[in-house]
Amino acid sequence: MSVTGIADGPLGPDSSGEHLRFVRRIYQMRTLGLGVGFFAVAGVLHEQGASPWLWAALVCNGFLWPPIAYLLATRSRDPEYAEYRNLLIDSALGGVWIAVMQFNAVPSALLAVMLSADKIGVGGWRFFARTAAAQVVTCLATWAVLGFGFQPHSSMPVILASLPFMFVYPMAISSAAYGLARKVVRQNKQLAHISRTDPLTGLQNRLHWDDSATATMTYCARSSKHAALIVIDVDRFKEINDFHGHLVGDAVLRRVAGTLRTATRMTDTASRLGGDEFVLILMDLDLDGALAIAERVRRAVEDARFEEAPALRCTVSIGVARMGPKTISAAMWMRHADAALYRAKQLGRNQVAVAED
Numbered sequence: 001m002s003v004t005g006i007a008d009g010p011l012g013p014d015s016s017g018e019h020l021r022f023v024r025r026i027y028q029m030r031t032l033g034l035g036v037g038f039f040a041v042a043g044v045l046h047e048q049g050a051s052p053w054l055w056a057a058l059v060c061n062g063f064l065w066p067p068i069a070y071l072l073a074t075r076s077r078d079p080e081y082a083e084y085r086n087l088l089i090d091s092a093l094g095g096v097w098i099a100v101m102q103f104n105a106v107p108s109a110l111l112a113v114m115l116s117a118d119k120i121g122v123g124g125w126r127f128f129a130r131t132a133a134a135q136v137v138t139c140l141a142t143w144a145v146l147g148f149g150f151q152p153h154s155s156m157p158v159i160l161a162s163l164p165f166m167f168v169y170p171m172a173i174s175s176a177a178y179g180l181a182r183k184v185v186r187q188n189k190q191l192a193h194i195s196r197t198d199p200l201t202g203l204q205n206r207l208h209w210d211d212s213a214t215a216t217m218t219y220c221a222r223s224s225k226h227a228a229l230i231v232i233d234v235d236r237f238k239e240i241n242d243f244h245g246h247l248v249g250d251a252v253l254r255r256v257a258g259t260l261r262t263a264t265r266m267t268d269t270a271s272r273l274g275g276d277e278f279v280l281i282l283m284d285l286d287l288d289g290a291l292a293i294a295e296r297v298r299r300a301v302e303d304a305r306f307e308e309a310p311a312l313r314c315t316v317s318i319g320v321a322r323m324g325p326k327t328i329s330a331a332m333w334m335r336h337a338d339a340a341l342y343r344a345k346q347l348g349r350n351q352v353a354v355a356e357d
């Protein structure tokens with residue numbers, strides 16, 4: 001007799017912490033499943049007037065096997081593999097108890113179903129097929145050894161003794177599955193956040209810039225609102241890196257990002273396009289408003305001082321493009337802002353230039 005539970009499927013090679021968590025989860029479910037399953041089988045053994053060695057075997061399986069399996073898995077060099085082996089042993093022992101109970105319908109069916117459900121939950125249909133095969137083999141072998149006894153009728157006391165197993169264990173499996181589903185949702189959210197975030201600055205990255213620009217254009221076109229695009233490029237950033245080192249270069253990029261965050265509102269979007277290039281999408285703001293923000297950013301960067309390099313002064317060049325009637329795509333909008341940025345660089349850097357419509 002043995003049951004386990006649901007857990008994350010096969011794990012990656014670099015996840016020893018995850019492996020141990022997996023082993024712990026299985027240990028908890030195994031302890032619970034065997035604890036309640038014990039009574040289901042005990043009900044039948046009691047009716048059969050079973051021998052003391054069978055009772056001893058049931059007690060060992062029900063209460064000693066979970067901590068032994070846990071120790072075997074946690075002390076193994078490959079806890080995940082060891083735990084899958086333990087799960088296989090669970091199924092094999094389950095087969096033995098079904099035969100010992102002479103196929104007493106209720107507890108036998110419960111054992112078979114619970115052992116199948118948790119194996120599918122842990123390792124999918126393939127793992128289930130392997131464990132089910134082990135279960136059938138041990139069941140047939142035990143049945144043959146014990147003389148092919150067949151007593152499928154379940155008395156009321158046996159049914160009552162099986163009730164805790166019938167209710168408690170499926171609830172525990174469902175609860176574990178719910179916890180797992182919530183974890184997957186949480187991790188998906190984290191992954192989505194990571195995929196759109198620039199790790200150095202925490203701003204949105206290039207991948208999602210296009211979506212944000214297109215969404216802003218659609219919204220502002222529909223609601224006849226203004227919007228402006230501001231492209232910011234650090235002046236002579238290569239020289240900063242070369243002279244002060246990449247760590248200081250990174251600090252400059254983070255400072256520019258911080259300045260952009262401070263200068264914008266909730267509805268605006270600040271992104272790092274890559275290298276030393278940043279972009280701001282400003283919603284519901286006309287050209288004058290956008291120019292004022294661009295100038296504020298330019299001045300804030302000019303005034304910035306760096307602990308790591310007190311002598312360092314850095315500046316940015318900025319191109320501003322409003323969303324005009326002929327701006328039909330995010331790429332076109334960006335081309336306009338880029339052209340203005342190019343002009344700001346040509347005019348001597350550390351300045352703001354405006355794109356012509």
Ligand SMILES: Nc1nc2c(ncn2[C@@H]2O[C@H](COP(=O)(O)OP(=O)(O)OP(=O)(O)O)[C@@H](O)[C@H]2O)c(=O)[nH]1
Pocket residue numbers: 200233234235236237238239241245246247248249250253274275276345
């Ligand atoms: N520290 C640091 N440097 C980066 C990072 N990404 C790109 N760079 C460097 O940024 C520099 C960008 O330099 P350029 O594009 O040549 O431009 P620039 O030196 O700013 O020159 P102008 O734009 O013409 O003023 C390159 O040297 C890149 O190696 C980063 O994440 N951190």
